Amino acid sequence: MELKPDRLAAQLAAEPLRPAYLVAGAEPLLVLEAADAIRARAREAGFGEREVFDADGRDFDWNTLDASFRAPSLFSAQRLLEVRLPTGRPGKEGSEVIAGYCAQPPGDIVLLVTAGDWSRQHGGKWSEAIAKAGHVVQAPQVRPHELEGWLESRLRQRGVRADRGAVQRLAERVQGNLLAAAQEVDKLALLADDAPIDASRMEALVADAARFDVFRLVDAALNGQPAQAVRMLAGLRAEGEAVPALMGMVVMELGRVAALSRVQARGGNLAAEFKAQRVWDSKQAVYRRALARHPAPRWERFVVLAGGVDRIAKGRPRPGEEPADAWLALERLLVAVAEPKAAALA
Template sequence: MPRINPRQLAQNLRQGLYPLYVVTGDEPLLVQECCDNIREAARKLGFNERELLHGENNFDWGQLLSAAGSMSLFADKKIIELRLPGGKPGDKGSKALQEFANNASDETLLLLVLPRLDRSQLNSKWVKALESRGVLVQIWPVDASEMPRWIHQRLRANGLNAEPEAIQILAERVEGNLLAASQEIEKLKLLANDSVITAETMSNAVASSARYDVFGLIDKALAADAAGAVRTLQGLRAEGVEAPVVLWAIAREIRSLLEIQKKLDEGQPLNRLVRIQKRQPLVQAACQRLHPSHLESFLLRARAVDNAIKGGREMDPWAGLLELTLNLSGKRSI
């Protein structure tokens, strides 16, 4: 079966259900929506039972094969959803997945959710085995140049229309965060009144999106205002901002600081690396305060928080976000 992208999934599901689906990518919103669409299509065909497995370190791969063989004579069809945050099943996992693929039946559906796979992983025996019996959905990041088109399509799908300038305002505001863009579009549905969304309406909508702003959180942390950053974090949580949105902003800034430090060491000027003038002193102070080794350790912690958000680790994601906020502010975590 050819590999497909999220836009092709709906048509693929209408043509019939396969016993195996592999969803791979690093865009949480698109991954979630693809999984939702697959589950919904399966439920319409009688897959009313669902078993969720987390393939972390020391995962017993016998659970996967056991789940496939545990159905009774009168049981409903079953969805087996396996989340593999690391993306690498190892030797035991590879053999188990190949065995599952070889014995796939119409009574079970495997939904395997992974981060983006590199070329060597895509060419591995276990991926090839799964593809031979199912569908691989590849989710690629939406870059800055594609973001206005993605927002326009999303608006149209929600019955909305907007001026090009309004779309550009939203694209700049969310800076590549699809989840944040989707949330803004949901709010715009309340403001549209069946008319075209103007640039003025969009500006007012995104400016009043939250009293505690994720970008304000980042700026306070860069300024070493730990107390202010923590208050903003608490405000974001109280206002119902989703943890993945906050994590995205923090992780994005950490990666940006690492890249800026590398280019500063190569002799490039800060004003060329940071175009927004008011942020230059904040970034400069953070680069002087935080060593690259610190930032790399923060990224590892961010991955752990992402794992917790996805249900693969027993920890409070907001506790992890608090720790990252303090770290980025130059403070040790409590």
């Protein structure tokens, strides 16, 4: 049975523990909280022993998990066995071990599988077996247009009353960082004093928890969000970052899009190139939006321009390379990537 994270707590309270659970998705906070809820319910039910298996590579020995299914407990009559599967792909051997457990689960074991990435392509007989024996909880990323609704729900759960303007201000502050948002909501629950919160009071109560990091900076540009990219770049500069420290990621990502654009331009297999470039399913939409915005030759030029920004930042500009201000050059490049009409400015 499939569940959304916000329905899991009610389901756990309404029924005995199932033999198996899969919690998977790209949103770390939701995966963490759902897994914590299952762990807490297991402790309440007397599952006093917990074993953790990190299946984070091809070298993982699935026989150890299979042996643990069959072995008696040393310290408790009931055990929670947790498998951490970052890629969401157990492989043939892992799939058989998990499916075999779910076909005949022993009564003294609960299996919890957590995965950091998930899509329909990740599923298979093993996840179907978990869904049949227990529950599959999918925790996708909260999209920008969903963030305010998510915050409103979270505030209500914590007993905080906030008007629409206050929720909008909080959403602007956390910039999609759900871990920061959860911390701010918990803090508001302590500071609000049961009084309603408007935008001005929200401004005074919360800290600017936006994460101005280079990963999200590049994502903003690739997603076609020039204003957000400029704001993040200003935040990084204010935090004391240096342009050369940012350019490695910028050059790498632009090079990746340029490679994808070449394949697309010649009518090649874009899905195969995504795989070759090790682009996860959850990230492919970002690159597809970027590819739709510029032709292949322009992406090649962006790579060249990024190299120029890097040289300017390191004090080694080529003759005629302008502007001399590396921050301004990087800002122009990111805006050009995000907005086709601005491409001539870079």
